[in-house]
Amino acid sequence: MDLIETARALLKRIDALLENPEAKRASALPDGGYFLDENTVLCLERANGDARFPYTADGFNLWAHSSGYISINESTFYVVLSADGGKEPYLNFYAGLPADGGYVPVSLTGAARSPLEGETARYTVFTPQAVYYLTRTAAADFVVRAYVTREKTVRFSLAALGKTDTELYLAGYFNCFLMHAAAECCETPWFRQCRAIPSGFEFYSVEDLDRSTHLDNYGVLTRTVNAQETGRSTTTSRTDFTGAKSNYLAASRSLRTGRFAEGRQATKFTDTAIAGDIVRVALTDGGAARVDYSLDAVFDTASCAAKAAALPSPQEFDKYVEEAERMDREKKNSPLMLEMRFENSELPALSAATLEKFVGFVVRQVEFAALSKNSGVSLLGVRDVFQQLEAALMWTGEKCRAKIIEALGFVCEDGRPPRQYSIPPTPDAPPQMDLRKFIDQGVWIIDTVYRYLAYTGDYSILDEPCGYYRFEKGIQKTDEITTVLEHLVRISRFLISNIDEKTNCLHALYGDWNDALDGMGVSSDGSKEFGTGVSVMATLQLYHNMTEMGEILAETDKKEALPTAEVKKRLERGLTEYALVRESAGRRILHGWGDERSYLVGSSRDPDGKDRVGLTSYAFWVISGMYARDKSVREDILRAYQRLDSKYGLRTFDQFFAPGTPGVGRIGNLPPGTAENSATYVHATLFGVWSLFMMGEDKAAWEQLIKALPVTHAHLSATQFVMSNSYSLNPEFSMDGESMSDWYTGAANVLIKTLVRCVFGVDATLEGVYIRPAAYMPFASAKIRIAVRGCSVRVEYVKKGNGKRVFRVGGKFREAPPDPVSGAPALLLSEADLKGETLVISVED
Known part of the structure; x- marks a missing residue:
C-alpha cells in the first residue's frame, strides 16, 4: 500500500478498536496504549507520560516519541537534538487550516501545538519499520511517516487526506544540529549555516574538536511535492519562521499567515539556521496532497552534491517500507530467531496474548540496545552493552560477535575496561570515555563471552585480534594487538589484583553495578585513591567468573593462564567469613563495607543507624553458584525478599538512604523511593526474580515478575510496550509508578535471559x-x-x-x-x- 492507503487503513483499524470495548480490554496497555497486532502499537495522547521507538541503521537512530518529539543521532553525533517536557522541538510538521483570511496551524506530531488549534484527535502508531503520526480534523485527516533506511537516510512523508474541498498548507521545520555534542550553546549559530537550494536545503556545520581534528558536517534536505500546489514559501531563518527572535514555534506568525515575511535563502552567525517550508495546496473531498523529505548527514562536498541532486520518490519511499516489512517477517520466521508463545494464562492481570506480544517487543528492545552506539545520551556503557549482548547473542550471534570485539578494543592495557566509551568521530581522534573505576565492568564481559561460546559454539572469537588504550595522561591508543582470549585473561587479572588481602573480597573502587551507591570505596584518610571497601555483589560475580574462565581456558592452550580454582576458593572463604553475617534471627548477606571494614552496608546497623537489607547481594548469592554449595541459606534469602517486597516488586533496599548518609556516596541525593534508593529498580528486581526461579520458588518468582512488568500497571510514565528502568513510589511527592527511562534498561535483557534459562529452561x-x-x-x-x-x-x-x-x-x-x-x-x-x-x-x- 502507498502512504495514503496505509493512513486510511490505520484510521479504520483504530476506529474498529476504539469502538469495541472487548477488543480494547484485550489489547490494552497502560495510559492509552494498545497492541493493534503483535508488531504494531497504538498510543493515544497522554498527559503524564511519553512512549518512544527507535528507528535505527547500524547505530544511527531516529527516536520517535508519541508526544511528537523526534531526535536523530549516531553515538555522540547529533543530526537533530532531543527535546522533551514542553521544550521547543528541533523538528516538527504543521498543517494550516483556512480561517479568517489566514490559517490556524495544527501540529501534525502533537509537539509545539498552537494555542489557536481547534478540535483534533491524534494517534501515534509504532511499527518496527516506521512511525505514523495521525491527526484528524473536520476539514482533513493528516499523516506523517518517518523512518531510517539501511543507508542512514531519514525519510519523512506528509500527507493530507481531504474531507471537503479546501485550500490548506503543509509545513516542515528542521533545526538540524550536525555536531558531536548533546546540547546547544551560545556559539552554536556561529558555526552553522543553511542555504536554500533548488531541491531543498543544505546545512553546513564546522567543528574543531581539538587543534588537530577539524570536521566538516553537511546536512542535505531534499523535497518533492505531489499535490495541486498553489504556492510555496521557504526560509532558512528561525526568526523568519517564528516571526520574531524571541517567539516560540507554537506561536509562529508565519504559520498563521501561510508565508514567511522575508523568505531568507541563507542564514548564518546572527540567527539560528533552519530549513523551513510552507507548501500551500488545493485539496478536494476524497483527494490527497503529499510532501516527501529526504535528510542525509554527509561529510564531504562531493557527497553533499550527490545527495542534493537526488529528489525523493514517493513510490520508492513506500516500496522501501513494504520491503522492510517483508524482511522483518522473514527474520521473525527464521528457525534460528528467538520466539516465545504462551496460551491460557493462569496469572492474574496478565493474559497469554499480552505477554506474548510484549515479549516480542522486548526482544526488539534488547537487540537494539545491544547493537547501539550509545546507551543514554551519547556514550556507551560497558556493563550496559555487554549485558544486552549476553541476551541478544541467542538470536543475532554474528552481529553480537562484532560488537564484543569492538568493545574489547577500548579496554586499557592493564585489563581495566572504561565505564563508558564512544565511537570516535574519526579513526585518529580519541574517543570520549568515562574512566571512573567502577569495579564491575569486567565481570559482565567475562559472562557475555562465556555465554557467546556456550550458545553459538564459535570458539574462533577467542583468536580475534583486539587493541588496547592507555589511560594515563589522557586517552591514547596503543600499538599492542592481542587476542580476545588475552583480553579476558588481562581483565581477570585486573579484577583479581583488586581482591582485598584481609577479607578476600573484591574492592568496590568507585562502585559496582549499583553505581549510585559509590561511597564504599573511598579511602577513610584520603591518602590513597581508594580504600579497602568491598562490593559483595561484585565479589560474587568474580566468583562466578572464575568458574567461567576455568571452563574457557580448559578449551584452549592457555589452561594455566589463571589460577581460577585457587582464586575461587579464596573468594569462597572471604564471602562465608565476612559477607555472610550470623545474627540472632538468622543470617544476613551484606551489601558491602567501607575502608578497613569500618562500617557495614546492608547490615543490622548501617552508618545511618538503620537496619537494612539490600537486594543484589542476595540475588547474586544464588546466581553466582554460592547458594548451590550450601542451600541452608534459603530461608535467610526469602526472609530478606519479604522485607524488600513492595507494590511494584522487590526494591533495591528496604530502607532509603537520606542525604548526607556517611559512607554510601550520592545515593542519598535521590529522593526516597526513586531509582536505586529503595525503589523498584527493575533491573535489580529481575535479578531477584532470576534467583527465585533458580531456587525453585517459581510461584514467588512469577508473583514478583507480574509486579515488575509494565503491561500490568495502571499508570506508567515511560514506553508501555518495552521494559521500564524503575518504578518510583513516594507519596510525599505524588510519585506512583513513574519511571526514569525505558529502552536502554538492563531489565530487558534480564527478562529475556530469565524466560529462556529459567522459565523454559534452555x-x-x-x-x-x-x-x-x-x-x-x-x-x-x-x-x-x-x-x-x-x-x-x-x-x-x-x-x-x-x-x-x-x-x-x-x-x-x-x-x-x-x-x-x-x-x-x-x-x-x-x-x-x-x-x-x-x-x-x-x-x-
Missing part, C-alpha cells in the same frame, strides 16, 4: 546444554524456539494433568533427574542431539 553452558523448565508453569501450553550451536531448539510445554513431568526428545521418552539446585526435572543434551537443523523437546505435566 541453559547453554560449556559443560553442556541443559533443558530444565520451571516446575510451575502458569500456562496451559508454552513454546520457545531458540538457536543453540546452530540448531533450532524447540521446547514445547503442555499441561495435561499427568501428575508427573515427562520429557520427549525428538519424539522419544527420556529420563530427567531433578536439578540439584531447583529440584525441577532436568535434561542434559548430548552433542549428537544438536547435530541436526531442528530439535523438538516436548515437556508434559
Whole structure:
C-alpha cells in the first residue's frame, strides 16, 4: 500500500478498536496504549507520560516519541537534538487550516501545538519499520511517516487526506544540529549555516574538536511535492519562521499567515539556521496532497552534491517500507530467531496474548540496545552493552560477535575496561570515555563471552585480534594487538589484583553495578585513591567468573593462564567469613563495607543507624553458584525478599538512604523511593526474580515478575510496550509508578535471559546444554524456539494433568533427574542431539 492507503487503513483499524470495548480490554496497555497486532502499537495522547521507538541503521537512530518529539543521532553525533517536557522541538510538521483570511496551524506530531488549534484527535502508531503520526480534523485527516533506511537516510512523508474541498498548507521545520555534542550553546549559530537550494536545503556545520581534528558536517534536505500546489514559501531563518527572535514555534506568525515575511535563502552567525517550508495546496473531498523529505548527514562536498541532486520518490519511499516489512517477517520466521508463545494464562492481570506480544517487543528492545552506539545520551556503557549482548547473542550471534570485539578494543592495557566509551568521530581522534573505576565492568564481559561460546559454539572469537588504550595522561591508543582470549585473561587479572588481602573480597573502587551507591570505596584518610571497601555483589560475580574462565581456558592452550580454582576458593572463604553475617534471627548477606571494614552496608546497623537489607547481594548469592554449595541459606534469602517486597516488586533496599548518609556516596541525593534508593529498580528486581526461579520458588518468582512488568500497571510514565528502568513510589511527592527511562534498561535483557534459562529452561553452558523448565508453569501450553550451536531448539510445554513431568526428545521418552539446585526435572543434551537443523523437546505435566 502507498502512504495514503496505509493512513486510511490505520484510521479504520483504530476506529474498529476504539469502538469495541472487548477488543480494547484485550489489547490494552497502560495510559492509552494498545497492541493493534503483535508488531504494531497504538498510543493515544497522554498527559503524564511519553512512549518512544527507535528507528535505527547500524547505530544511527531516529527516536520517535508519541508526544511528537523526534531526535536523530549516531553515538555522540547529533543530526537533530532531543527535546522533551514542553521544550521547543528541533523538528516538527504543521498543517494550516483556512480561517479568517489566514490559517490556524495544527501540529501534525502533537509537539509545539498552537494555542489557536481547534478540535483534533491524534494517534501515534509504532511499527518496527516506521512511525505514523495521525491527526484528524473536520476539514482533513493528516499523516506523517518517518523512518531510517539501511543507508542512514531519514525519510519523512506528509500527507493530507481531504474531507471537503479546501485550500490548506503543509509545513516542515528542521533545526538540524550536525555536531558531536548533546546540547546547544551560545556559539552554536556561529558555526552553522543553511542555504536554500533548488531541491531543498543544505546545512553546513564546522567543528574543531581539538587543534588537530577539524570536521566538516553537511546536512542535505531534499523535497518533492505531489499535490495541486498553489504556492510555496521557504526560509532558512528561525526568526523568519517564528516571526520574531524571541517567539516560540507554537506561536509562529508565519504559520498563521501561510508565508514567511522575508523568505531568507541563507542564514548564518546572527540567527539560528533552519530549513523551513510552507507548501500551500488545493485539496478536494476524497483527494490527497503529499510532501516527501529526504535528510542525509554527509561529510564531504562531493557527497553533499550527490545527495542534493537526488529528489525523493514517493513510490520508492513506500516500496522501501513494504520491503522492510517483508524482511522483518522473514527474520521473525527464521528457525534460528528467538520466539516465545504462551496460551491460557493462569496469572492474574496478565493474559497469554499480552505477554506474548510484549515479549516480542522486548526482544526488539534488547537487540537494539545491544547493537547501539550509545546507551543514554551519547556514550556507551560497558556493563550496559555487554549485558544486552549476553541476551541478544541467542538470536543475532554474528552481529553480537562484532560488537564484543569492538568493545574489547577500548579496554586499557592493564585489563581495566572504561565505564563508558564512544565511537570516535574519526579513526585518529580519541574517543570520549568515562574512566571512573567502577569495579564491575569486567565481570559482565567475562559472562557475555562465556555465554557467546556456550550458545553459538564459535570458539574462533577467542583468536580475534583486539587493541588496547592507555589511560594515563589522557586517552591514547596503543600499538599492542592481542587476542580476545588475552583480553579476558588481562581483565581477570585486573579484577583479581583488586581482591582485598584481609577479607578476600573484591574492592568496590568507585562502585559496582549499583553505581549510585559509590561511597564504599573511598579511602577513610584520603591518602590513597581508594580504600579497602568491598562490593559483595561484585565479589560474587568474580566468583562466578572464575568458574567461567576455568571452563574457557580448559578449551584452549592457555589452561594455566589463571589460577581460577585457587582464586575461587579464596573468594569462597572471604564471602562465608565476612559477607555472610550470623545474627540472632538468622543470617544476613551484606551489601558491602567501607575502608578497613569500618562500617557495614546492608547490615543490622548501617552508618545511618538503620537496619537494612539490600537486594543484589542476595540475588547474586544464588546466581553466582554460592547458594548451590550450601542451600541452608534459603530461608535467610526469602526472609530478606519479604522485607524488600513492595507494590511494584522487590526494591533495591528496604530502607532509603537520606542525604548526607556517611559512607554510601550520592545515593542519598535521590529522593526516597526513586531509582536505586529503595525503589523498584527493575533491573535489580529481575535479578531477584532470576534467583527465585533458580531456587525453585517459581510461584514467588512469577508473583514478583507480574509486579515488575509494565503491561500490568495502571499508570506508567515511560514506553508501555518495552521494559521500564524503575518504578518510583513516594507519596510525599505524588510519585506512583513513574519511571526514569525505558529502552536502554538492563531489565530487558534480564527478562529475556530469565524466560529462556529459567522459565523454559534452555541453559547453554560449556559443560553442556541443559533443558530444565520451571516446575510451575502458569500456562496451559508454552513454546520457545531458540538457536543453540546452530540448531533450532524447540521446547514445547503442555499441561495435561499427568501428575508427573515427562520429557520427549525428538519424539522419544527420556529420563530427567531433578536439578540439584531447583529440584525441577532436568535434561542434559548430548552433542549428537544438536547435530541436526531442528530439535523438538516436548515437556508434559
